[in-house]
Amino acid sequence: MSKNPFPLSKDELLKAYRTMRTIREFEERLHVEFAKGDIPGFVHLYAGEEACATGIMMHLTDTDRIASTHRGHGHCIAKGVDVHEMMAEIYGKATGACRGKGGSMHIADLSKGMMGANGILGAGAPLACGAALASKFRGDKGVSVTFFGDGASNQGMVLESMNLAAVWNLPVIFVVENNGYAESTSVDYATAVDSYVDRASGFGLPGVTVDGADFFAVYEAAGEVIRRAREGGGPSLLECKMARFFGHFEGDAQTYKAKDENELNRANRDCIKMFADRVREAGVVTAAELGAIEKEVEALIDDAVAAAKNALPPTPRELTTDVYVSY
Amino acid sequence: MARKISMKQAINEALDLEMKRDPTVIVMGEDIVGGAGAPGEEDAWGGVLGVTKGLHAKYPGRLLDTPLSESAYIGAAIGAATCGMRPVAELMFLDFSGVCFDQILNQAAKFKYMFGGKAKTPVVIRAMVGAGFRAAAQHSQMLTPVFTHIPGLKVVCPSNAYDAKGLLIQAIRDDDPVIFCEHKNLYGHETDVPAEAYAIPFGEASVVREGKDVTIVSYGLTVQRALEAAEKLAKDRIQAEVIDLRTLSPIDWDTVVESVESTGRLVVVDEANPRCSIATDVAARVAQEAFNALKAAPQMVTAPHAPVPFSPVLEDLYIPTADAIAKAASKIASHAIAA
Numbered sequence: 240m241s242k243n244p245f246p247l248s249k250d251e252l253l254k255a256y257r258t259m260r261t262i263r264e265f266e267e268r269l270h271v272e273f274a275k276g277d278i279p280g281f282v283h284l285y286a287g288e289e290a291c292a293t294g295i296m297m298h299l300t301d302t303d304r305i306a307s308t309h310r311g312h313g314h315c316i317a318k319g320v321d322v323h324e325m326m327a328e329i330y331g332k333a334t335g336a337c338r339g340k341g342g343s344m345h346i347a348d349l350s351k352g353m354m355g356a357n358g359i360l361g362a363g364a365p366l367a368c369g370a371a372l373a374s375k376f377r378g379d380k381g382v383s384v385t386f387f388g389d390g391a392s393n394q395g396m397v398l399e400s401m402n403l404a405a406v407w408n409l410p411v412i413f414v415v416e417n418n419g420y421a422e423s424t425s426v427d428y429a430t431a432v433d434s435y436v437d438r439a440s441g442f443g444l445p446g447v448t449v450d451g452a453d454f455f456a457v458y459e460a461a462g463e464v465i466r467r468a469r470e471g472g473g474p475s476l477l478e479c480k481m482a483r484f485f486g487h488f489e490g491d492a493q494t495y496k497a498k499d500e501n502e503l504n505r506a507n508r509d510c511i512k513m514f515a516d517r518v519r520e521a522g523v524v525t526a527a528e529l530g531a532i533e534k535e536v537e538a539l540i541d542d543a544v545a546a547a548k549n550a551l552p553p554t555p556r557e558l559t560t561d562v563y564v565s566y
Numbered sequence: 567m568a569r570k571i572s573m574k575q576a577i578n579e580a581l582d583l584e585m586k587r588d589p590t591v592i593v594m595g596e597d598i599v600g601g602a603g604a605p606g607e608e609d610a611w612g613g614v615l616g617v618t619k620g621l622h623a624k625y626p627g628r629l630l631d632t633p634l635s636e637s638a639y640i641g642a643a644i645g646a647a648t649c650g651m652r653p654v655a656e657l658m659f660l661d662f663s664g665v666c667f668d669q670i671l672n673q674a675a676k677f678k679y680m681f682g683g684k685a686k687t688p689v690v691i692r693a694m695v696g697a698g699f700r701a702a703a704q705h706s707q708m709l710t711p712v713f714t715h716i717p718g719l720k721v722v723c724p725s726n727a728y729d730a731k732g733l734l735i736q737a738i739r740d741d742d743p744v745i746f747c748e749h750k751n752l753y754g755h756e757t758d759v760p761a762e763a764y765a766i767p768f769g770e771a772s773v774v775r776e777g778k779d780v781t782i783v784s785y786g787l788t789v790q791r792a793l794e795a796a797e798k799l800a801k802d803r804i805q806a807e808v809i810d811l812r813t814l815s816p817i818d819w820d821t822v823v824e825s826v827e828s829t830g831r832l833v834v835v836d837e838a839n840p841r842c843s844i845a846t847d848v849a850a851r852v853a854q855e856a857f858n859a860l861k862a863a864p865q866m867v868t869a870p871h872a873p874v875p876f877s878p879v880l881e882d883l884y885i886p887t888a889d890a891i892a893k894a895a896s897k898i899a900s901h902a903i904a905a
Contacts, residue, residue, distance in 0.1 A: 304649065338682035347681040354648060355681060359672045365641020366673065372642055373649035376592065396668070399638035406633055561683035562717050564741035566769075566816050 241522035246459065247297070252518050255297060255454060256529060259289040259511045260536045261322060262313040266485070268540050269312075269329065273489040277548065279331050282343045285313030287452075287484035290510035291416055292317040294457030295384060295477075298465045304352040304370040306363025306385040308416075309344050311356025314386055320348045326543035332550035339553045340561070352381075361387055361394025364413065368400050371409040371474075382468045384412045389430060390421025392438075401442040401474070410468035412461070413444070413476040416451070418483040423495040439476035451479030452510040455517070482508040568760045574617050574753040576727035577692075580734035581618065581654065583763040585625050588652060591738060593618060594630040594639055595656030595692075602631040614658055615694075615753060636666035640691065644674045644743070647689035652738055659705045660693035660747060663712075674743040675718030689744070690737045695723065696749040696787055696837055697874045697885050706874035706881075708786070708837040711844055713745045714814045720768060721814040723747040725789035727757040729812055732766030739765060749787040769816035773825070777805035780899040781825040782891060783848050784835035785811040792835050794888035795895065804899045814844055822848060823855045830861035833894045835886050840868040862898035867891050 245252060266286040273282055285292070288310075296317035299305070307314040315325055320336060328335030329343045336346050347355035354370060357363050367385035374381030387397055392415050404411045415435045419426050432438050439446030447464065449456040457479055464475035482504035486493040493501070518524040571579070585591045599622045600611025612619025622629045632639035636657065643655035657663060663670060670691065677685035697706040714721045720742050724730040730748070737744040774789065775796050782792045789810045796806040807825050811817060826832050832852050836845035845866040852864055867886045875881050 306645070336682065337680060337684070340682050341680045345676075345680045347677075347685065349648065349681070349684055354645070355677070355685075357673075359668055362641070362668055362673055365638045365669060366645030366648070368638060369642035369645020369647070369651075369653075370649045373646040373651045376590075376646075376651060396637045396641065399633075399635040400641070402633055403635055403638040403642060407630070561679050563678065563720070564686050566720075566742070 243523050244521055245455065245518070245523065249523055251297065252524055253528065253532065255293050256514065256518070257532050257536065258293045258317050259454070259514065260532055261539065262289045262292065262316045263511055264536045264540045265312055265316060265322065268544060270485060270489060272544060278329060280342050281488045281490070282329065283310040283488050284485040285310050287482045287504060287508070287510070288416060288418060289313055290454040290457050290514065291414070291451045291479040291481060294454050295414060295461040297458060298462050299352070299382065299384070301350065301352050302379055302381045304354050304367065304381065304383045306354045306367040306370070306383070307356045308363065308386050308388060308391070309356060309358055309360065310388070311344070311346060315346050315348070315353055315356065318353045319351045320346065320353050322539060323543045323546055326547040327550050330547040330550070331552060332547055333553045333557070334546070334550040338557065340557065360391035361397040363387065364397040364400035367411050368404050368409055371404070371411045372407065374410060380469050382410045382412065382465050384414055386414045386416055388421060389415060389417040389419065389426040390424070392435060393430060398442070401439065401444055401476070404474035405443045408471070408473040411474040412464050412468060413439070413474065415476065415478040417478055417480045420483060420487065422487040435476060435478040444474055444476050446476035446478065448478040448480065451481030452508045452513060454510055454514045481510070568758040570756045571727055571759050572754050572756050573724070573727040573730045573748070574615065576731035576759050577617050577734055577748065578619065578621065579759070580731045580738070581621060582624065584735055584738045585621065585628060587763070590650060591652045591654065592628045592630065592646070593621065593654045593656070594632055594643055596632055596634055596658055598656050599629050599631045613656065615750070617753070618656070636662050637669060640666040641669040641673065643689050643691070644669055644687060647687045647743070648677060648685055652688050654690045654692060654738060657691050657693035660695045660709050661704050661707050663693070663709065670719070671716060675716050678742070679718060686741045687743045688741045690746050691744070692746045692748060694750040695747040696751060697869070697881055698751040698787070700876065700878060700881065702876040703873035708869065710747055710785070710814055711838050711842055711847070714844065714847070715842070718743065719815060720744045721747065722768065722812070723749070723786040723814060724812060725752065725786055725810050726755060728759050729766060729772070731759055732764050733812060735763055736765040736768060740768070747786065751787055755790070766812070768813045769818050770812065771818035771821040772810045772812055773807065773821065774810050775806065775808040777807035777829070779805045779829055780831040780833060780895045781807045781809060781822070781829045782833045782835060782895060783809045783811060783822055785814060785844065786837060788835045788837050788886050791886060791888045792891055795891035798888060798892040799895055802896065802900065804895060806895055811844070819851060819855070823852060826852050826856045827859040830859050831898045832860070832864040833867060833891060833898070834864065835867045835891050837869055837885055839871050840866065841871060843868060865894040865898060867894050
C-alpha cells in the first residue's frame with residue numbers, strides 16, 4: 240500500500256465512500272421504485288450531489304445541527320439518520336422516521352442533529368441561526384449548517400439570516416448547493432450575481448466556491464469554515480457547484496436540460512466515480528474494498544425497500560395525535 | 567401579596583420571574599433593549615412601549631436586540647426552541663407576522679406533527695394587537711382568528727393584568743408554540759396582581775360576571791367593553807353573564823356551552839373582522855352543541871369587514887363598543903324580561 244496522500248485516514252475514506260454510495264443507491268433505487276407507483280407524493284433526488292453532503296458532514300457530530308431542504312435524503316444519510324426509517328417514511332409507513340406523517344420532504348431526526356428536510360425553500364436558514372444561537376448559549380461548541388439551492392439562495396429568509404448570523408456572530412455555515420437549476424429555471428436567469436461569494440461579502444461573510452463534484456475540495460473547504468465557526472470566528476458561506484443527475488422531482492421530463500446533459504454529467508461529473516478513481520489510483524484503497532462496500536450498500540437498500548413495503552401504515556388514530564405536546 | 571399594577575408591568579414581571587427561574591429563557595426582538603450600538607443610554611427603550619424595560623440590566627446577554635428582520639429572528643427563535651431553549655420573541659405588532667408567516671405557519675406549527683411527535687418547539691411570540699391607538703391599518707389588526715385556525719399553535723389574548731401575568735408564565739413554561747396577543751390599549755389597565763409567580767392553565771375561560779339572561783363571550787379588550795355593557799343591561803334588569811375566553815386555542819367550549827344552556831342567549835364579541843372569526847367559531851359551536859337551549863339567534867358584535875381606519879372618528883366606530891354590545895344583548899333578551 241502507498242503512503243496516504245489524503246487528509247483522511249483509510250477508514251475515513253472508506254466511510255466517506257460508504258456514505259456516498261448509500262446515498263446514490265438510495266436515490267437510484269427510489270427512481271426505480273417511484274416509477275412503479277408505490278410511493279405517494281413526490282420525491283426530489285440528490286444523486287450527483289453526494290460529495291457535498293458527505294464532505295461537509297464528515298466534520299460534524301450529533302451536537303452539530305443541520306437544516307436541510309426538499310432534496311434532503313443525502314443530508315439525512317450523511318448526518319446518520321437510519322436508512323430503514325428514512326425509506327419507511329418515504330413509503331408513508333408507521334415505522335418511518337416521522338411515523339409516516341412527514342414523508343420525503345420532512346424527514347428529521349433531532350437526536351442526530353438533523354432538524355428536518357424542509358418543503359419551504361430557504362426556511363432552514365433562520366432555523367439554523369436559532370440552533371447556532373442555542374449552541375452559543377449552551378457553550379457546546381456546536382456548529383449549524385443550513386443547506387439551500389441556487390434557487391432558494393434568492394429567498395429573503397436566507398438573505399436576512401446571513402445578516403443576522405453576521406450581526407450575532409453565530410456559528411452557522413450557509414451552504415449553497417448550486418446545481419444550476421431552481422426547479423427548471425437556470426441559475427443564470429434567476430440569480431443576478433455571478434458568484435455567491437460576492438453575495439456573501441455583501442453581508443460581511445467570508446465565502447468560498449468549490450467544485451462540489453470533488454469530494455476532497457468540499458471536505459477541505461468545509462473543514463476550514465466549520466473550524467472557524469467552532470472557534471468563535473462566525474458564519475461563512477460555502478458554495479458547492481454540482482450536477483443534479485435527475486429532474487427537479489421524479490416524473491420531471493427535464494425538457495429544459497440540454498439533450499445529452501445528464502449523460503455528460505454522469506460521464507464527467509460523477510463525484511463518486513471521481514472519488515473512487517482517486518483513492519484507488521493513489522493506491523490507498525483497493526477496488527475489492529470499494530466493491531465490498533458497494534455490495535454491502537446494495538443489500539442495505541434492498542432490505543430497506545423490502546421492509547418499507549412490508550411495514551404497516553399509521554393507524555387511523557394517528558390522524559390527530561402529536562399536534563401538540565399538551566392541549 | 568397583590569398590588570395594583572398595569573398589564574404592561576404584569577408582562578414585564580412574568581418575563582422577569584421566568585428568566586430568573588429558567589436560564590434557558592431568552593428574549594429577542596426589535597428594540598427590546600433599545601439603542602444597541604448607538605452612542606446614547608443602554609436599555610434606551612426596553613421595547614417600543616417599554617414592556618421589557620429594566621430586564622437587560624438584570625439578565626445581561628439574555629435579551630437580544632435584533633435587526634429589522636422578522637423572518638430571520640422569529641425563525642431563529644423557533645430554531646433555538648427546537649434545540650432546548652425557551653425563547654420569547656417579541657414581534658412588536660402582530661401585523662408584522664405578514665413578513666415572517668412561513669416560520670410560524672410552516673415551521674413552528676408543524677414540527678411536532680410532521681416529525682412524528684419527536685420535536686417540541688417551546689417558543690412564545692409576543693405581539694401587540696388591536697385598534698384604538700390611531701395607528702391605522704398595518705399596526706392595529708386583531709389577527710387572532712388567523713392563528714387560531716392553524717393546528718399546532720396556541721393562541722392567548724388576555725383582558726387584564728392578572729391574567730396577562732399568569733398566562734404569559736404558562737406560555738413560557740408550555741412546550742408548544744404560543745402566539746401571545748397583547749392588546750395595546752390594555753397596557754395601562756390595572757388590576758390586583760400577586761407579586762409571586764403563578765400560571766393560569768390554557769383552555770380555561772373565566773366567568774368574569776355572572777348572570778342568568780344572556781351570555782356575552784369575548785376576549786382581550788372587548789371583555790372590558792362587555793363588562794361595561796353588562797352594567798348598562800343591569801339597569802334594564804337584564805342580567806348578563808360575561809365570559810372571558812382568555813385562550814382561543816385551546817378554547818374552553820364547556821364553559822361557553824354550559825352558560826348558554828343556562829341563559830339560552832348568546833352574544834359573541836370579537837374585535838377581529840367578522841368572517842371566519844372567533845365570533846363565527848363560537849356562534850357555530852354553540853348552535854351545534856346547545857341548539858335546543860337557544861331562545862334566540864346568536865348575535866355577533868365584531869369589527870366591520872374593513873381595514874382599521876386612521877381617522878379617530880372612523881376608528882372609534884370600528885371597535886365594538888359597550889353600546890353596540892348592550893344593544894345586541896337587549897335585542898335578544900329584553901322581550902324575555904318583559905314576559
